[in-house]
Amino acid sequence: MENVLRPLLVLGGSLVITLLVGWQVDLLLRRADSRHHETPLWGLLRLCRPPLQVVLCTALLRASFGQLRIDVVRDNRDAIGQVLTLVLIGATAWLVIRVAATIVQSSYARYATSTRDPARVRRVRTQVTLIQRVVTAVVATVAVAAMLLTFPAMQSVGTSMLASAGVLGIVAGVAAQSTLGNLFAGFQIAFGDMVRLGDTVVVDGEWGTVEEITLTFLTVRTWDERRFTMPVSYFTSNPFENWSRGGVQMSGTVFFQLDHSAPVSAMRDKLRDILGECAAWDGRDWSLAVTDTSPTTMEVRAVVTAKDADDIWTVRCAVREQMIGWLRDHHPYALPRVVTSPAVLPPGDHWRELTGADHGRTPPNGHVPTPDKAPRTGRG
Numbered sequence: 001m002e003n004v005l006r007p008l009l010v011l012g013g014s015l016v017i018t019l020l021v022g023w024q025v026d027l028l029l030r031r032a033d034s035r036h037h038e039t040p041l042w043g044l045l046r047l048c049r050p051p052l053q054v055v056l057c058t059a060l061l062r063a064s065f066g067q068l069r070i071d072v073v074r075d076n077r078d079a080i081g082q083v084l085t086l087v088l089i090g091a092t093a094w095l096v097i098r099v100a101a102t103i104v105q106s107s108y109a110r111y112a113t114s115t116r117d118p119a120r121v122r123r124v125r126t127q128v129t130l131i132q133r134v135v136t137a138v139v140a141t142v143a144v145a146a147m148l149l150t151f152p153a154m155q156s157v158g159t160s161m162l163a164s165a166g167v168l169g170i171v172a173g174v175a176a177q178s179t180l181g182n183l184f185a186g187f188q189i190a191f192g193d194m195v196r197l198g199d200t201v202v203v204d205g206e207w208g209t210v211e212e213i214t215l216t217f218l219t220v221r222t223w224d225e226r227r228f229t230m231p232v233s234y235f236t237s238n239p240f241e242n243w244s245r246g247g248v249q250m251s252g253t254v255f256f257q258l259d260h261s262a263p264v265s266a267m268r269d270k271l272r273d274i275l276g277e278c279a280a281w282d283g284r285d286w287s288l289a290v291t292d293t294s295p296t297t298m299e300v301r302a303v304v305t306a307k308d309a310d311d312i313w314t315v316r317c318a319v320r321e322q323m324i325g326w327l328r329d330h331h332p333y334a335l336p337r338v339v340t341s342p343a344v345l346p347p348g349d350h351w352r353e354l355t356g357a358d359h360g361r362t363p364p365n366g367h368v369p370t371p372d373k374a375p376r377t378g379r380g
Contacts, residue, residue, distance in 0.1 A: 011061075014060040019053070021056055022053040022056075025049060025052065026049055033046075045102050048098045048102060054091040055088065062081065062085065082150065089143055090143060093140060093142070097136050097139050097140075100136075101136075104135075118198075118248065122198045125197050125198075126197050126213055130214075195235055195242055198210060201241060201242050203220060203234075206220070208221050208223065214232075217230065217232060218235065248307065249306070249307055250312045252303070252306065252313075253302065253303055253304075253316075254316050254323075255299060255301055256300040256324075257297045258336060259297060259336055259337065260293070260297070261334060262331065262334035267323065268288045271302055274319055280306055280311040280315045280318070281311075283305075288301070296336065
């Protein structure tokens, strides 16, 4: 009877204690969350209950499994203890990572709600994300090292490795030079405020938004849903455009190649009407001016503003489309044309050019055409 009751008491008692402690902790966290609505910390800490229960149950079993009077347990005492120790180390690392992530997320949430500057919020978000990744990597590394040290064979290997740590360090440093460079570049980006999550950037001629930043690589999502993944060291050693640095408000230009007879004043009035009906225009500024000319056309530039890169694209497209449509319907002569026939000259000038009389020349065919037989101009 003792061989049956003792295992039931050890296993059942460990499970009951674990469930009771988990229920009590969850109850306390719910009460704290209901009393302190200003901070999400207590509500997020409830996510730590599963790893806490695993740690508690494993610790109870590790401390009491030796009381089991079962042949299987006595014969495999060391193996069972080793497994429980490994589970306890892994669960403890899980609990530490979850607690750290909860504290970081809670701090970021409070900062985001109290700060109205989107650029600063994105900067803190980038830093918090990288800090969380560093903590996770450090805790996981320590946990794996602690698991390995529980094996007697690994302890002797570790002692021999320490004797040659200098040589191994040099070799590892040379072999992982690129990886270490990206790692330090990740810290430089996070705390140097070079680029942040959500920033609009132009890299290698591609326009996109920073979607993910890790310790070693960075992902840019383009407007057509493509993803560019590149090492973070690229952003510390190459120039790139950051349209969100210093503020997300932007100015955009729309260029028109028009005939010299285009009604510029009327175009200004039309531009004002177009922007007044465009919801993406932020109302800060606009202008229209002739910026260049050529023998056949003139260049008209419209400048508009918007609150961010997405809206400036919308405003530019709306201005370009509606202005061209308005010119086509009301001022078709303003659009550039390709001349396919000689210009019609006044009668006197036309006759002098054909006869060469104004220069005392003789036409190439050797005779002077009469007015009624002069060649006519036309399209062709």
